[in-house]
Amino acid sequence: MVGFFLTLLLILIAFFAGYVAPYDPNEQNVYSRLTSPDLKHWFGTDSYGRDTLSRVIHGSRISLAVGVCSIIFGMVIGSLAGMFAAFDRGKIGNLIMRAVDVMMCFPAEIFAILFLVMIGQGMDKLIFAIGVVMAPRFARLSYGTTLSIREREYIEAARALGAKRPRIVLKHIFPNILGEILVMCSLWTATAIRVEANLSFLGMGVPPPTATWGNMVRTGVSQLTNAPWLSIFPGLAIMVAVLAFNLIGDGLRDVMDPKLQQG
Amino acid sequence: MKNDILLEVRDLHTHFYTDEGLVKAADGIDITIKKGKTLGLVGESGCGKSVTALSIMRLIQEPPGKIVKGEILFDDQNLLKLSEAKMRHIRGNRISMIFQEPMTSLNPLLRCGNQIAEAISLHQGVSNRDARAKAVEMLQKVGIPDPEGRAREYPHQMSGGMRQRVMIAMALSCNPELMIADEPTTALDVSIQAQILALMNQLKEEFGASILLITHDLGVIADMAQSVAVMYAGKIVEYVDVVRLFDNPMHPYSVGLMESIPKMDEVVPEDKILRTIPGVVPSLYNLPSGCYFQERCNEAFDACGKKVPPLIEIEPGHLLRCWKYGQQ
Numbered sequence: 001m002v003g004f005f006l007t008l009l010l011i012l013i014a015f016f017a018g019y020v021a022p023y024d025p026n027e028q029n030v031y032s033r034l035t036s037p038d039l040k041h042w043f044g045t046d047s048y049g050r051d052t053l054s055r056v057i058h059g060s061r062i063s064l065a066v067g068v069c070s071i072i073f074g075m076v077i078g079s080l081a082g083m084f085a086a087f088d089r090g091k092i093g094n095l096i097m098r099a100v101d102v103m104m105c106f107p108a109e110i111f112a113i114l115f116l117v118m119i120g121q122g123m124d125k126l127i128f129a130i131g132v133v134m135a136p137r138f139a140r141l142s143y144g145t146t147l148s149i150r151e152r153e154y155i156e157a158a159r160a161l162g163a164k165r166p167r168i169v170l171k172h173i174f175p176n177i178l179g180e181i182l183v184m185c186s187l188w189t190a191t192a193i194r195v196e197a198n199l200s201f202l203g204m205g206v207p208p209p210t211a212t213w214g215n216m217v218r219t220g221v222s223q224l225t226n227a228p229w230l231s232i233f234p235g236l237a238i239m240v241a242v243l244a245f246n247l248i249g250d251g252l253r254d255v256m257d258p259k260l261q262q263g
Numbered sequence: 264m265k266n267d268i269l270l271e272v273r274d275l276h277t278h279f280y281t282d283e284g285l286v287k288a289a290d291g292i293d294i295t296i297k298k299g300k301t302l303g304l305v306g307e308s309g310c311g312k313s314v315t316a317l318s319i320m321r322l323i324q325e326p327p328g329k330i331v332k333g334e335i336l337f338d339d340q341n342l343l344k345l346s347e348a349k350m351r352h353i354r355g356n357r358i359s360m361i362f363q364e365p366m367t368s369l370n371p372l373l374r375c376g377n378q379i380a381e382a383i384s385l386h387q388g389v390s391n392r393d394a395r396a397k398a399v400e401m402l403q404k405v406g407i408p409d410p411e412g413r414a415r416e417y418p419h420q421m422s423g424g425m426r427q428r429v430m431i432a433m434a435l436s437c438n439p440e441l442m443i444a445d446e447p448t449t450a451l452d453v454s455i456q457a458q459i460l461a462l463m464n465q466l467k468e469e470f471g472a473s474i475l476l477i478t479h480d481l482g483v484i485a486d487m488a489q490s491v492a493v494m495y496a497g498k499i500v501e502y503v504d505v506v507r508l509f510d511n512p513m514h515p516y517s518v519g520l521m522e523s524i525p526k527m528d529e530v531v532p533e534d535k536i537l538r539t540i541p542g543v544v545p546s547l548y549n550l551p552s553g554c555y556f557q558e559r560c561n562e563a564f565d566a567c568g569k570k571v572p573p574l575i576e577i578e579p580g581h582l583l584r585c586w587k588y589g590q591q
Binding site: 152153154156157158159160161162163164171172175176 | 320322351352353354355356359360362363364367368369370371372373381382385386430433
């Protein structure tokens, strides 16, 4: 429940960033450079005099958009690949799952950097890269659940009716594994947000001056001793967002798994 | 004479290649189903009844299974030689299947009406609305009250008997020529069993379909079938019309099956214990040499241990696989 409201709050803030933020996130003001948090600038200002609170608020747009979109993208290609691999169980299926194994060997960030180096920077490319690196997780999840569903009698019944494979996969298998996929979607959205922040921190994210939490933390690092608020507040924002999606994931799992409710 | 044959299975061998070894689940099956008639396939669990049915539908999982030999002639075409696309057109359309477990044979997330409509739209190329109307009509045919309301319900809202009716509606929705019913009443309680069997018989007449009825319940066979094939360990051991099987079972296994049924008109034996067949079905991984039934057979003699007896016609229309009669 907490996770739900927290996420709702984040989404509302991101959606109405222009109204919520007290200042223009990119407006520079030399007279109030590096002011520490006070009543006028709650989160302080950076070396260009930009309001940190406004930048954190606007940064939420990038983080949430990238997190959610990349997960949707990863879910679609990942679970399709996993379902077909499990249903096929032949050479192609094996090939897909071994490729998944290889990709799962590396931390998500490494592969994402690899992709970004190949295709260049930008928000759409970031979504693509994170989506691709999250896809193997969905593939493995849907592979496992599909393996158990495909042995159910109603799948055999559907085959006995003469249904084609894509139809069986999409109409009979997908709805039955959707619950588990949705739970992991919200948990992995948190991961995607973290990956996005990491990439931004490393300078591989959406390029400045657009405010993202990751690149705000990064620019703050050099002034950590004299202006710690520059890194702390976006860092806290990342933490809150990750926490919120994790809580939602846990909540969803409790709702969807009747076994846990009894215990 | 030839024209009234709908399906002819000749020398069907379906093998499973497992880690523990080769399993000959169907080991030279020959069956013939006539138009408008019901053939019963009887045998214990694991004797290859369902494998035979799935082989006819070409639904054997490959790997581990494989149809290694044989012919399945349906309306003069060999189903084993058809392309997957052509086979799909036959499944559900000309040959349909009713499964044992109505509880698990319906997709829990789809409304019953839509599941029947799916079968219709797969084969008849009608609009969604027409398919749904036909689905409601089918539900009415199988005796479901308030078919329109029921069509909108999910499987979990129905009882076992209702669900089996839905399955039958689905199987009949495309007017199939052959219905394969794999233990259609095993999961149902006795009064519902009788209703479902009566319904199947009635619809068989109405649609002019044939039925391949798989069961281990001889009572069901007596009600439904015109001829019976008794299976044991992947082979057919006796094949005869239903009257002669019940009057005069000849294979020791069939005799054993008959004796293990309690009879209404017979005196209860002193010890009040039903006669059973001693022993267990031999493991398909490790079949005895000679007749597969010899270890449990109280009439076994020398010849039984040496060679598998052939299936011979002991009298017109009565096939038997037993050395006891084969030597004459």
